[in-house]
Each structure stands twice: as structure tokens, then as C-alpha cells.
Amino acid sequence: MPRGVKLDLAKEPSLKEQIITIPAPKKLPAPKMFAPLRKKAGAAKIIGAAEMAGIVDELDGEPLGKKLARFAAADAPVLVAACFDEDPMTSAGQAVFRENPAQVLAGLNLAALACGAVSKKIAAASREEIRRAQKACTAVEFLTAGDRYPAAALLRRKFSGKGKAACLVGAQACLALAAAASRGLAQSETVVTVAGDGAARWVNCRVRIGTPLRDVLAAGNPLPETAAVVVGSSVNGRSVTDLSEPVTTATRCILAMKRLPRRAALPCVGCGRCERACPRGIIPWMILQQLESGSPDPFRLFNVERCIRCGACSVVCPSEIDLAAAVGRAIKIKEGRGDP
Ligand code: SF4
Ligand code: SF4
Incomplete structure (x- = not known):
């Protein structure tokens, strides 16, 4: 019996357009720069660059440098770039990978070097995404994330069933690591999906971290019937009322919803x-x-x-x-x- 739950996916509307850029508010400082890495930099230097660039993994909000050091301590880690989005309405990770698969792979290669991974893989949303990326991404194995929620946990479970530790790192974190290494660029932006039944336009937006949620939500042309704004996930995200809250690296999506999911709490029917x-x-x-x-x-x-x-x-x-x-x-x- 497969684990997880099959959800109705609604990603295509936000993937129809290319990622758009939301202008950064004037009050936000310019992105920091530092010296790029030299070619053939070792593990410590790569982890140092991730720390210097302030990269935070969008998958779980963990600083990337700390995460890579933790992975390095794991027994024979398999490093997996998560180029998919678990949430049924979110497509930010998929869009980033579609836009620049070679740079995501460049970041994955650096991350694999930093943590001494025995192998590296790209987990894409579907076979179609793999087909799109294969030309730009050579010398890496692909796998599909599967169509059940929560895909990341199920992927880890699959690997642990084979006696391997799968270490997941987000596509956006990989991209930021590649930019930090090659251009000395600190992480200053993230890609966020704006969607929901209260949004007239579903779109992926490149946003400066710290931009108010309100500015990003506006890109989705929210309808007057919008009753709630949910951040993080349509499954287990949180409803926000203060739209001046800033976007963070963990803000994978901003959803305009006509209503919040109903929780009637009827008795358990023992279905299992x-x-x-x-x-x-x-x-x-x-x-x-x-x-x-x-x-x-x-x-x-x-x-x-x-x-x-x-x-x-x-x-x-x-x-x-x-x-x-x-x-x-x-x-x-x-x-x-x-x-x-
Ligand atoms: S929320 Fe916790 S208990 Fe529920 S499915 Fe996820 S891991 Fe299991
Ligand atoms: S009805 Fe009971 S057994 Fe079925 S999913 Fe709900 S809590 Fe679980």
C-alpha cells in the first residue's frame, strides 16, 4: 500500500508564464557581494561561501552551510536537489529548475563536494521536467519525486528503506550556492508562487527577501472575494492577516483563498x-x-x-x-x- 496521499495538482496555471520579477522596495539594502570562490575550492571554502552568502534552504529554513556540515557527518549521504514542490498549488521550485537547470546542477555539484556525498541526484516533478532538463544537465542522475504528498518525506523514506541517507537540498538553495561561488553574491531573492482560488492570475514571482507579502500578492490580482491569505502551503500553511509581513526564503507560496479549509471534526470512522x-x-x-x-x-x-x-x-x-x-x-x- 503506497504511503502518502494523492492530491489534485494545480501547478500548470502558474507555470504557463515565465518567472516575473517584482521590483524591490526602495528601503531594502542592495545585495551584499564578496569574493567569489576560486576554482577547485574545497569543502570548507564552499561551506564558508554558503555561510557568507547567508543562504537558507527553502525546503526547511535551515542555513545551507549548517546543513551541508550536518550532511557531511552522515554515513555515505546521497545528495538530492529537490526540484519539485510538494504543495499542490506551488510551483516555485519547479519554475526555478525549468528556468536554469544548469545553475541548479552547478550548485548541487558544489554542495555534493562540500558534504562528501557518495552520489548526487536531481529529483524533478515529472518525467516531462526531466526530459526538458536533460540537455543542460549531464553527469547527474534524475529521479521523479512521485505524485504523492508529502513527496520529500516519502523520498527520504524510500532511500532509508534501501539503507541510504537521502539528504535533500532545495533547488533555490542550489542556485544561490552557484551564484555565491561564481559571482560572490549573497542570497537576496527568492521565487514565490502566487495562486489560490482568490487569485485571478497564478504566477511565479522573483522577489527580494524582505518585500512585504502585499506587494507580491498584488501580482496575482486578488479578487474581491478573497477571504484569507495563506502562506507556505495550501495543505499546512498559515493564514496571515498582516500583509506587511516580509517574504522570507521559506515563503514558497502566497495563496489568496476565498475560504479557509473547513474543519468540521466529525467522529472517526476507522477508515485507517x-x-x-x-x-x-x-x-x-x-x-x-x-x-x-x-x-x-x-x-x-x-x-x-x-x-x-x-x-x-x-x-x-x-x-x-x-x-x-x-x-x-x-x-x-x-x-x-x-x-x-
Ligand atoms: S502531520 Fe505528522 S502524523 Fe500527520 S501525516 Fe504528517 S508526519 Fe504523519
Ligand atoms: S476517520 Fe479516523 S481512521 Fe479515518 S482518517 Fe480520520 S482519524 Fe484516521
């Missing part, structure tokens, strides 16, 4: 979908039962600490129970930080 969806081997319905008992036994909150908050369990639940939140509560209880 949440268990099958979870990429981390957690049994959310069982956790829920423990919480609903009123006196959960921390020793029966199995594996909750492994939760990556992907929200797949909540998405598949026919009773619309917010299982991800329940697992979050269980983590606190297990850690002695929360009440039942």
Missing part, C-alpha cells in the same frame, strides 16, 4: 487512511483515541516525536479531523509540556 498517509509511521487515529480518552498514556503515544507536521493525515481524513494538530498536542504531552 491517516495511518496509510503518514510518511513517518505514526498512527494518527490511535493518537487521537488516546487524547480523547482524557488521560493519554505517554507510553502509548507511539512515534509522535517523528511527526514532520506535513498535514497529510488531516488532508485524507473523511471526518475532517485535524489530526496533525492532535499529534502536535500529543508531542507536547509526551514531552511533559502540555495537558491532555
